[in-house]
Amino acid sequence: xxxxxxxxxxxxxxxxxxxxxxxxxxxxxxxxxxxxxxxxxxxxxxxxxxxxxxxxxxxxxxxxxxxxxxxxxxxxxxxxxxxxxxxxxxxxxxxxxxxxxxxxxxxxxxxxxxxxxxxxxxxxxxxxxxxxxxxxxxxxxxxxxxxxxxxxxxxxxxxxxxxxxxx
Ligand SMILES: CC(C)(COP(=O)(O)OP(=O)(O)OC[C@H]1O[C@@H](n2cnc3c(N)ncnc32)[C@H](O)[C@@H]1OP(=O)(O)O)[C@@H](O)C(=O)NCCC(=O)NCCS
Numbered sequence: 429x430x431x432x433x434x435x436x437x438x439x440x441x442x443x444x445x446x447x448x449x450x451x452x453x454x455x456x457x458x459x460x461x462x463x464x465x466x467x468x469x470x471x472x473x474x475x476x477x478x479x480x481x482x483x484x485x486x487x488x489x490x491x492x493x494x495x496x497x498x499x500x501x502x503x504x505x506x507x508x509x510x511x512x513x514x515x516x517x518x519x520x521x522x523x524x525x526x527x528x529x530x531x532x533x534x535x536x537x538x539x540x541x542x543x544x545x546x547x548x549x550x551x552x553x554x555x556x557x558x559x560x561x562x563x564x565x566x567x568x569x570x571x572x573x574x575x576x577x578x579x580x581x582x583x584x585x586x587x588x589x590x591x592x593x594x595x
Contacts, residue, residue, distance in 0.1 A: 436493050436494040438491050438498075438530075438531070438532055438535055439491070439492045439493075440491050441489065441490060441492065442485070442486065442489060442490075443481065443485075443488040443489060443490040443500055445485070447490065448474070448478060448481055449474065451477055451490075451522075452477065454497065454498065454499060454500065454522055455467075455473055455520075456468075457524050458499075458522035458523060458524060459522070462557065462560055464557065464559075464581075465557035465560060465581075480502035480519055480520055483502075483504050483519075484502075484505065486543065487502060487503040487505055487516075488500065488501075488502050489502075489539045489540060489543075491527075491532045491536050493527065498523060499522055499523035499527060499532050500520070500536070501518070501520065501521040501537060502518075502519045502540075503516050503540040503543060503544055503552070504517045504519060505517075505547035506547070509553060511577070512551060512586070514548075514549060515551050515552065515553045515586075516541070516544025516545075516549040516551070516553070516589075517552075517554070518552055518554040521533060521536055521540070523536070533566070540552070541589065545589050549589060550589050551586055551588045551589055552586070553584065553585065553587075554567070554572070554584075554585050555579070555584055555585075556582070556585055557582065557583075558578070558581050567585050567587075570587070572585040572586060573586055
């Protein structure tokens with residue numbers, strides 16, 4: 429008989445300010461090979477994590493597996509974009525490489541989108557590094573579109589939010 433070990437389930441919940449420092453390592457691991465799009469010193473990473481969190485703590489979610497945080501997302505729903513107007517700006521999403529491809533990122537982004545919709549936003553937007561091919565493809569698979577706007581090496585992507593069952 430073959431033992432089947434069930435994979436532990438993923439819990440997505442709000443992040444806490446005292447957890448921010450432990451996210452540095454997840455951020456570093458997630459951006460290995462993509463350092464051109466990331467902060468790389470402890471000082472800058474911790475500043476960045478603090479900026480993400482303090483900008484809108486309610487929009488900061490972590491994914492936990494068996495009591496361990498393995499990824500996080502930050503969205504600011506109180507955001508104004510000169511082209512879009514009010515938008516849910518997805519600033520960051522990271523999943524530790526050991527946990528990639530298991531739907532953790534999808535659960536995080538769904539929580540962020542649900543939050544933005546709950547705040548009355550009609551779209552979610554983000555900037556992604558132009559050579560971050562995996563993320564660009566992943567966002568497209570989740571309904572984001574590249575709208576033709578690029579700022580230096582950053583590509584703008586937008587997902588309109590429909591009223592009810594859109595994800
Ligand atoms: C983008 C990112 C958050 C996605 O997280 P994730 O947990 O791997 O996402 P999911 O598991 O929901 O989806 C990954 C997709 O890649 C596929 N995949 C399969 N094997 C994979 C692997 N070894 N690694 C990554 N993805 C894999 C999955 O099947 C899935 O495709 P699907 O949606 O068609 O099923 C994650 O890759 C990451 O942290 N990247 C580095 C940071 C980054 O680029 N962030 C975006 C900045 S704008």
